[in-house]
Amino acid sequence: MEATMQEPEIVETQTSEAKVPEMNNPTGTITKIQPSTQSQEQWLKYGEQLSGFLATLPDYAGTFFNKYKQPLIYFGIALGALIAVRVVLAVLDALNDIPLVAPTFELIGIGYSAWFIYRYLLKASTRNELTSEITTLKSQVVGKNA
Numbered sequence: 577m578e579a580t581m582q583e584p585e586i587v588e589t590q591t592s593e594a595k596v597p598e599m600n601n602p603t604g605t606i607t608k609i610q611p612s613t614q615s616q617e618q619w620l621k622y623g624e625q626l627s628g629f630l631a632t633l634p635d636y637a638g639t640f641f642n643k644y645k646q647p648l649i650y651f652g653i654a655l656g657a658l659i660a661v662r663v664v665l666a667v668l669d670a671l672n673d674i675p676l677v678a679p680t681f682e683l684i685g686i687g688y689s690a691w692f693i694y695r696y697l698l699k700a701s702t703r704n705e706l707t708s709e710i711t712t713l714k715s716q717v718v719g720k721n722a
Contacts, residue, residue: 641648672678696706 671681696702
């Protein structure tokens with residue numbers, strides 16, 4: 577038994593209400609832009625207010641800086657440190673992409689570590705010397721005798 581499919585009939589109807597306008601119709605209407613409702617006096621008033629604000633802006637900025645000087649300095653230092661860290665990390669990442677630079681830095685680090693162990697950590701007298709140098713440096717930085 578064979579199944580037969582009927583195709584649906586398509587009936588096209590045209591109505592006079594749903595006409596598509598022609599693109600080249602010269603009788604189309606153009607909407608005009610309405611003129612501004614604000615007068616020249618209002619613009620002058622806004623300009624005077626803006627110039628008054630800009631004239632007092634340096635005074636406001638000066639009092640704000642004097643009032644919040646310490647937090648602004650700390651914020652600036654923190655922002656500068658963050659930028660410096662990002663730049664250093666970017667430079668190190670760029671250096672790491674160059675062939676043979678990363679292994680060379682590793683060899684330099686291993687060599688310096690070996691020298692430091694040999695110079696300061698093998699004998700008790702050199703360990704005491706390292707301790708005294710660290711104590712001296714700490715007292716110079718802190719400003720007290722620790």
